[in-house]
Amino acid sequence: MSILDKIRERGLDLSKETHPGKSYEEHAKECREIAKEIMGVYNYPKELIELALLLCDVHDIGKLLHTWHIAQKRRPLHSIEGAEWFMYMNEYIGLNIDQAYQELTAYMIASHHSPLYVPAKFMDIVSRAEKVSTKRYFTEYRKCKRLASEINRLLSSLDKEIRYNLADVLGVVKMADLISAKGLPKNEILANYLWSKELEDDVKKGILERARSKRGVFDQTKFEKQMTIASSEENHLLVAAPTGWGKTALALLRMALRKPVKVFYILPTITAIKDFYENFTKILDKRYVGEYFYFADVELLKKNYVEEEHPLDIYRYFIPKITITTIDQLLLTTLQAGKYYIRRINLRNSLIIVDEFHLLTPEMVACTRVFLKNLLKNYNFSCLFMSATPSPIYEELLGEVLPQMKITVLCDEYSRLRRHKITAYDYSVEELISEKEDSLKRRRTLIIVNTVGEAQHLYTILKEKLGSTRRIMLIHGDFAYKDRMRKEEQIESTDILISTQVAEVSLDISFDNLITELAPMPSLIQRFGRVNRYGETAVETNVYVCKPKSYEPYGLIILEETRKALPSLISEIERSGEAAYLNKEFWQYEQIYKEKVMEVEDKISKKLNDFMLNFFSLLAQEEEISRFLGREETWLAIPETYLDEALTLLQKLKNANRYEERMNIYAQIKENLVPASRADVRGAEWNDELRLWVIKNYDRDLGIIRVKNYP
Structure with missing residues (x-):
């Protein structure tokens, strides 16, 4: 007799509507089909598949109790009610699993709409459930309270690998639950866990077309070198190649050759x-490509326990074949933040591509080392680290935890390039552009400064001075995406572009001249790569490095070390071309990072292994997450000027039936959003419908206003 039949025997009505237009039995059976397919892809053992199917049958059991009804506005917490019922009735159901697994199943029933709370927090949720002011099936949740006191002991008795597997089981079931509950097309979702011949052909075709569109010709010699590197038998690669060489094509080839279950393409900025x-999405069908760039899980911002997912939530769980995201999202998943278990399952047998890895903070490198040590053996993923400015210290630190990693540095490619002739100045960008006004009138110039406020300041000055005769544009990371895209479409016809760090990695551009503030060595080298990107030897100065207005955001020590090393770097470039970037002498200052990496790594390891038992969710405060990742957190927010449009789209999203229609509406909503800092959020209002902060100090031409004394 099946579990569903045994539940029916206990007097519960499986035909009861528990999801819009869907009975409990229909939902449970759909969940079983989806979970079985996903677990089959990963070749889970039979006992774990059976546990997942059991959870599919019982995760919503609380909705079958007579005190819960779909039309009620105020309902008891069905996850807690269901866990209590399950523990009372499992002896009658006759489960053929160990007692410890029965209790862990109850914990997963209670937690399937929430993070995996540590015992104290779980006990708090149970106590709050007893205070819900509506009729409940149980007046007291005695067994759930006992479970809260026992869960640590139960988990501690299990091997680490089993704890990982249990979290993954819940992740698979929750994914199936979301797909069924939201009426998403099962076959389209499951296609993202397979690798079709059509997908492989599209990747290879896309590489050829992309090369021709960028250069006008296809470089067969370069393609063969990319293919040789991409076909390496080693699981983990680190590749250093100059800007403009074709690292993206290399990543696509690696993807096509290895055919991973999922691909995570990690980029350093949201704008990238x-x-x-x-x-x-010009290469592959949009069904296979997703982007996600919240800093933190929405769960970390929620004030209350919520049992229903928001319409936007489904797009946060790494469903697409290829997820383009930030390192924050990968690390928050491996740090077990929020509902990490829904995402982490997708790391199994995946390919993780980290582009421009030199831009990671020391704290991020520490987190990366922790997750490689903890997950690599069980999750069997492979890594590809890429950079135009390889950091020797980071190479060393990554190599320690990936001893079989193959490192490839394209020395010949660097040596033949002499694209930049550099002059350093001891005065500011603002002073230099006054001196070089004639040049600005004649040559396409890129100006990069270190803060958005300074970029906005220079933009207003140049618009006033040269705006009548020169096309001048401002781009930085604090624009809504619709405004950013509008500006990017005009870059080719722009005479003067003022930007910030976003130009280092996110813009495939080439200008005649660069004027830049002093920045850390890796950032400077990336900025140099935006000038004469595809050109030949420079015969006159085309890069001007100026004194920064402030030490933000890098700090005094790093900028001083770079200032002292810059004259030697300029001389070395004159002698040996861009091979100078490979000289470890210019990277000595990075030794100060090593101690920080080890300090953070130790703290995180203890928290994950000892306190969270490689299972419970991280529910840290904003400040703690910032310390873990080494930079101020950012969230997506909505400019007030676009609020009404976004709310209208959200209503359309709620009413949409087809998956493709939902995805298109979701993309339109995101076009209205802007990355906001903690300071922006403090001065913003929270919108409950969108679950986003509303930013008022926004201008379509300037972005979030940072310039002082703006009218």
């Missing part, structure tokens, strides 16, 4: 993600 998404 948008550009890559546009490029990737």
